[in-house]
Amino acid sequence: MRxxxxxxxxxxxxxxxxxxxxxxxxxSARAFVEHPFHVIKRLWGxxxxxxxxxxxxxxxxxxxxxxxxxYRVRHRLLPQRA
Numbered sequence: 001m002r003x004x005x006x007x008x009x010x011x012x013x014x015x016x017x018x019x020x021x022x023x024x025x026x027x028s029a030r031a032f033v034e035h036p037f038h039v040i041k042r043l044w045g046x047x048x049x050x051x052x053x054x055x056x057x058x059x060x061x062x063x064x065x066x067x068x069x070x071y072r073v074r075h076r077l078l079p080q081r082a
Contacts, residue, residue: 036068043071 006026007019015023040046046064049057070077 035072036065039068039071040064 004026006023007015009015044064049060051057052060
């Protein structure tokens with residue numbers, strides 16, 4: 001197992017070019033994964049989950065994630081306006 005944490009510059013020790021490239025690669029992958037959570041929590045306001053049972057909560061989360069993925073690709077699914 002390897003650490004996938006991003007490297008940080010400390011006082012007097014700036015990042016090397018290799019560390020900058022690695023950070024960029026990991027941050028682009030992280031942004032892709034975390035974008036649906038941004039849509040669900042910030043744009044739609046689903047921050048807290050009320051306990052309704054494991055089955056209902058699981059179904060709600062999967063539904064919200066599916067809708068968030070559709071929201072991400074909405075410009076490809078909708079026809080272009082004239």
